Amino acid sequence: MKNSVSTWMHKRPKLRLTALLAAPTLWLVVAYLGALGALLITAFFTIDNFTGNIIAKFNLGNFHDILTDPAYRNVVLRTLGIAVSVTIICAVLAVPMAFFMAKIAKQKSQKILVALVLTPLWASYLVKIYAWRTMLEPNTGVMDWILGPIGIHSPGFGGPAIIIGLSYLWLPYMILPIYAGLERLPNSLLDASGDLGARNFYTFRRVVLPLIFPSLVAGSMFTFSLSLGDYITAQIIGGKLQMLGNVVYQNFSINLPFAATIATIPVAIMAIYLWLIRRTGALASL
Amino acid sequence: MVEPASIIVSIRNLSRSFGNVRAVDVVDLDIYAGEFLTLLGPSGSGKTTVLRMIAGFERPDTGTIELGGKDVSQLPPYERDVNTVFQDYALFPHMDVISNIEYGLRIQGVEKGERRARAEKALAQVRLEGYGSRRPAQLSGGQRQRVALARALVNRPSVLLLDEPLGALDLKLREQMQIELKELQREVGITFVFVTHDQEEALTMSDRIAVFNQGKIEQLGTPREVYENPLSPFVSEFVGQTNKIVMDGRNINIRPEFITISKSRKFGDRSVIGKLHDAIFVGATTRYLVHTELGQTLMSTQPDGEFSVGDSVTLSWESKKEFLVN
Structure with a gap:
């Protein structure tokens, strides 16, 4: 019989579930959790200063060094500051953009706009950041060339450049969830608010913003975590500025356990961030 | 009950097109203060568009809408003394029932004590005492309907617009709400403009019915006139x-x-x-x-x-x- 396999499977729900989830579970456990576990364990190892070999013994020394050395604390705060700035800039740009896409643009242009928001994601990350390098290059860059005559100059390579570059890179990840959230928001709620006497800004503050808050949180998780872990942008347009990722990169070949310890910091920050969000209740309605 | 002399809404020459479709095609209509007027017609006949233009959600292509003698056709919804009960109720899901009802009063700057008192009274009027702290999601369809009604009525608008408000209710509840709505309208004395495609509903509740077809009013009259003496084949078939x-x-x-x-x-x-x-x-x-x-x-x-x-x-x-x- 043609259907014999499906009939046989139909009577065995557990086997069906196993077949469905085997591959993703394997991937999750081995590649994802495995790597994360290895990272966490390695963070507690040290190296022999003389031979450079890894000493696989539990040791809090790396954490002690990071927490007491002001240089590392500065890198942590700087990275955090950049990630927060990027998230705020993305949110401020994305909300009106997504609102236009979901509520004002015609049905036909909505799809085109979504495609346009996605197009930058088709280009390579490196290409985009090198493009920004050309844009922001002091004196000879595109920005100084065009805006220089009216007195606006490139901020040069450094913190502001990193923030501009990362905001550009992650903006689509903020726009899309907010757009999806606004699409789910019935137009009648906006009509009702106006009908009850609210001007547009009041409607935005009291109706739109609370209802798209979960979408904003979803977008911020992308922009925030992607910024926390980035190091290439800092390398290319950050000048001498270092983010956490750069410190990991530098220590990777010379002191692997120390690099692992640094790498746990963004993980810990993300965990705290998620915990804070959870307390607002936004995760429940995602 | 109805003073034919006092016209509260005066619609002249009203037209509105969407693309190539003439949704509303030169409509003239006078609505009397205190009456229950039903705009009846099949879907796409223009009745909802007329309602939305009175509310201010749509702007007319041509024509005027006077509310209490003042041309409001170009004013935004928040500057019109009308309130709407929406087909999907449009309750704010992130606010409890009492905050939903207080929404309009809060914008008007009504002081907190009075605001709460009026909202509680409106809630009692729709027989939902004690439901103030619930969220809309915790209510049944009929209860949401009542909250939407209270939220609109609490602002004491000069005209209440109702856009197929009973469409989502089951038959039994709908018949009960028809009677309740009619009683409520007599009690508050506010002009009701009610949109429906259900001829029985229109006959049950209305003082007058405007039968819409293809963007025009085919007949305007009391339920008895429209039923017993339809002026066009369309009206005779649509009503009864x-x-x-x-x-x-x-x-x-x-x-x-x-x-x-x-x-x-x-x-x-x-x-x-x-x-x-x-x-x-x-x-x-x-x-x-x-x-x-x-x-x-x-x-x-x-x-x-x-x-x-x-x-x-x-x-x-x-x-x-x-x-x-x-």
Whole structure:
């Protein structure tokens, strides 16, 4: 019989579930959790200063060094500051953009706009950041060339450049969830608010913003975590500025356990961030 | 009850197109203060667009809407003294019931104590005392409907606009709400403009009905006028059921309930004989389908009688009950 396999499977729900989830579970456990576990364990190892070999013994020394050395604390705060700035800039740009896409643009242009928001994601990350390098290059860059005559100059390579570059890179990840959230928001709620006497800004503050808050949180998780872990942008347009990722990169070949310890910091920050969000209740309605 | 002299909404020459579709095609309409006016029509007939233009959600292409003597057709919704009950209720899901109701008062700057008192009173008016702290998601469809009503009425608008508010309720609840709505309207004395595609609902509740078809008002009148003397074939078919008869070379329209069925006796000055084709029991009445000697099948709606399918029967009616005779 043609259907014999499906009939046989139909009577065995557990086997069906196993077949469905085997591959993703394997991937999750081995590649994802495995790597994360290895990272966490390695963070507690040290190296022999003389031979450079890894000493696989539990040791809090790396954490002690990071927490007491002001240089590392500065890198942590700087990275955090950049990630927060990027998230705020993305949110401020994305909300009106997504609102236009979901509520004002015609049905036909909505799809085109979504495609346009996605197009930058088709280009390579490196290409985009090198493009920004050309844009922001002091004196000879595109920005100084065009805006220089009216007195606006490139901020040069450094913190502001990193923030501009990362905001550009992650903006689509903020726009899309907010757009999806606004699409789910019935137009009648906006009509009702106006009908009850609210001007547009009041409607935005009291109706739109609370209802798209979960979408904003979803977008911020992308922009925030992607910024926390980035190091290439800092390398290319950050000048001498270092983010956490750069410190990991530098220590990777010379002191692997120390690099692992640094790498746990963004993980810990993300965990705290998620915990804070959870307390607002936004995760429940995602 | 209704002072015909006091016109609260005056619509002149109103038109609105969407793309190539003329949704509203030169409508004139006066709405009296305190009346229950129903805009009745099939979907796409323009009734909802007229309502949305009164509310301010749509701007007319041409024409004017005067509210209390002032042209409001170009004003935004928040500058119009009307409130709307939406088809999907449009309650704010992130606010509890009392905050939903207080929303309009809060914007008007009504002080907190009075605000709460008025909101509680509105909640009592729709018989939902004690539901203030619930979220809309925790309410049934009928309860949401009432909250939406309270949220609009609490602002004491000069006109309340209702966009098919009973459409999502089941039949039993809908019939109950029809009566409640009508009572509420008498109680608060506010002008109600009610949009529906349900002719029975329109007949039950309205002081006057405006029947819409293809963006125009086909007939405007009391339920009795619209039902008993429809001025166009469209109205006669949309409001109630109609037998279309060709008799003596003339077209005649007659409602099924005005046709009496009997074995051989005549009740009225017109009659036709035929064979009973089918009898459909619908509870209070039975619908008899009769193949007549005219070659047409007529329907007679009467209390259940002693007839079997295949019987020879006589259908009769009073000629004064006929309409659209030509």
